[in-house]
Amino acid sequence: MKKFILTVLAFLSLGAYNHVMAQGDAGDRNPDLKTGGKYTGSKKEGKMHGKGTFEWKNGDRFEGNFVDGQIEGYGRYSWVDGDMYQGDFKDGKQDGFGSAFYADKCNTYEGEWKNGKRNGHGKLTWANGDTYEGEWVDDVRVGEGVFTAANGDKYVGHYENNQRNGFGTYYHNNGDVYAGQWVNGEKEGLGKYTYANGNVYEGQFCNSYIEGQGTFVWASGATYTGQFKEDMRNGVGTYTTASGKVIAGNWKDNRFAGDINNALASR
Numbered sequence: 001m002k003k004f005i006l007t008v009l010a011f012l013s014l015g016a017y018n019h020v021m022a023q024g025d026a027g028d029r030n031p032d033l034k035t036g037g038k039y040t041g042s043k044k045e046g047k048m049h050g051k052g053t054f055e056w057k058n059g060d061r062f063e064g065n066f067v068d069g070q071i072e073g074y075g076r077y078s079w080v081d082g083d084m085y086q087g088d089f090k091d092g093k094q095d096g097f098g099s100a101f102y103a104d105k106c107n108t109y110e111g112e113w114k115n116g117k118r119n120g121h122g123k124l125t126w127a128n129g130d131t132y133e134g135e136w137v138d139d140v141r142v143g144e145g146v147f148t149a150a151n152g153d154k155y156v157g158h159y160e161n162n163q164r165n166g167f168g169t170y171y172h173n174n175g176d177v178y179a180g181q182w183v184n185g186e187k188e189g190l191g192k193y194t195y196a197n198g199n200v201y202e203g204q205f206c207n208s209y210i211e212g213q214g215t216f217v218w219a220s221g222a223t224y225t226g227q228f229k230e231d232m233r234n235g236v237g238t239y240t241t242a243s244g245k246v247i248a249g250n251w252k253d254n255r256f257a258g259d260i261n262n263a264l265a266s267r
Contacts, residue, residue, distance in 0.1 A: 199218050
């Protein structure tokens with residue numbers, strides 16, 4: 001059982017790492033012509049119309065298309081801090097398809113936008129190589145998505161509020177796989193954890209711990225069905241050896257709390 005605990009601890013640490021790395025960048029930064037600046041380009045009836053360039057006093061710059069004095073169509077907006085958006089605009093805001101570069105963390109986003117925010121399908125790439133590709137609602141990861149870590153780990157499933165929520169499957173680079181329920185980035189509810197060595201746990205999870213009622217099956221054929229707490233057999237449960245011997249009763253921190261000889265004899 002010691003190997004079982006070590007494997008779970010490794011799993012938890014990787015989960016915490018990917019939870020942190022799954023946080024993204026705010027995308028709600030839109031050009032505001034009302035703040036004033038210098039325009040160079042085509043005009044129609046005194047208004048900015050056609051191809052042109054607008055430079056703000058703070059150093060921000062837009063190059064692209066204007067319609068009746070408003071940014072409309074395709075263009076490139078560069079912030080003085082190094083951030084950049086290139087793509088479609090509507091009513092002066094990012095809308096349609098476009099790509100963004102976030103200079104402070106060197107992260108990039110490519111995908112759909114609506115009303116100045118990431119909405120629809122898109123891909124966020126972190127500077128360390130991690131990626132998220134899936135659905136967005138107002139700059140927040142909501143719906144189905146795929147998170148792929150640079151180390152080879154992968155999560156495929158549902159998101160709410162930028163975190164794993166609902167059903168999802170997490171593939172570890174060591175071959176372990178968890179498929180089940182998530183709440184706020186933690187394994188919570190019913191799930192199945194399949195280890196690369198052939199061991200399988202299926203049952204309840206709480207705050208990413210194996211906790212509650214479940215069944216652990218070793219590759220050797222031995223099984224335990226009963227209660228768990230903090231990744232260990234705790235409470236009432238039944239252990240059946242690969243040869244068919246049964247030990248039933250109370251368990252404490254993976255150890256049988258009673259007399260094993262009496263338990264075997266009673267069978």
